[in-house]
Amino acid sequence: MSPMEDLAPLLSRAARGEQEAYREIYRRFRPLVVRLASGFAALDADEVEDVVQESFVRAFRALPKLRASSAFEPWLLSIARNRAMTSMAHKGTGARMKAQLSQESELETPALPNALKVERDSGLVRQLIAELPEGAEKRTVELFYVEGQLTAREIAQQMGVGKSAVTMRLERFRAKVKRELLRRLLAAQWE
Numbered sequence: 001m002s003p004m005e006d007l008a009p010l011l012s013r014a015a016r017g018e019q020e021a022y023r024e025i026y027r028r029f030r031p032l033v034v035r036l037a038s039g040f041a042a043l044d045a046d047e048v049e050d051v052v053q054e055s056f057v058r059a060f061r062a063l064p065k066l067r068a069s070s071a072f073e074p075w076l077l078s079i080a081r082n083r084a085m086t087s088m089a090h091k092g093t094g095a096r097m098k099a100q101l102s103q104e105s106e107l108e109t110p111a112l113p114n115a116l117k118v119e120r121d122s123g124l125v126r127q128l129i130a131e132l133p134e135g136a137e138k139r140t141v142e143l144f145y146v147e148g149q150l151t152a153r154e155i156a157q158q159m160g161v162g163k164s165a166v167t168m169r170l171e172r173f174r175a176k177v178k179r180e181l182l183r184r185l186l187a188a189q190w191e
Contacts, residue, residue, distance in 0.1 A: 008069035015063045026056055029073065033080045040084045046153075047087050050162030055080040090168050124184075125177055132173075136161075140169040 013021035030052065037043060037051040059076050066072060125145060132138040136159065143155045144166075152170065156163040 007072060011063065011066065011069050011072060014060065015066070022060055025060075029076055030056075032073070032077065036077055036080050037084050040088060042088050042091060043084060047091070047162075047164050048084075050164045051080060051083045051087055054083045054162050058083070087162075087164055090164065124180060128173070128177055128180060137169045137172070140166055141173045144170055145173075 010021050010024055014025055033052050033055055034048065037048040037055075040048075040051075043051065055076065058079050066075065129138065129141050129146065132141065140155055140159065143150055143158070144152070150158065152166045153163050156166045159166070
């Protein structure tokens with residue numbers, strides 16, 4: 001059976017929320033979406049899988065708005081292409097952030113005993129977590145740093161997002177901690 005056979009009734013059932021219809025659409029169209037996402041060489045296997053999952057989630061949520069079943073495949077592939085491009089953009093932003101932070105961390109700072117550094121850093125981390133606005137980023141950071149029992153992939157599964165979203169949230173938070181530590185150290189030098 002080709003992916004297009006009996007697609008209209010299947011899409012109709014999925015638009016009404018039938019799980020079996022979702023599974024069948026996913027089974028039929030997943031190879032196309034994987035092939036498209038894999039074509040973005042900058043994405044690793046985990047990121048490709050995130051693109052696939054996010055594409056189907058977005059498509060299924062918006063399925064009731066689809067007017068013609070013949071438009072489903074190009075529409076789904078368009079969603080996947082946009083998700084892959086967004087993922088690559090975030091990846092590029094993360095790389096630039098890391099490069100910028102590595103330059104900042106090259107500043108000379110006075111040496112502190114390890115015990116004091118750990119105490120200072122953990123206190124700052126808790127303070128910065130408390131200052132975050134309520135939302136997905138704060139919850140991600142709490143799960144990873146405060147509760148400390150879950151991996152980034154497990155957090156992503158629990159929160160219903162891709163692993164790359166969790167990784168970006170954690171990278172943004174780490175960057176904030178580094179900037180704040182540097183700011184405080186530089187301020188202490190001028191006192």
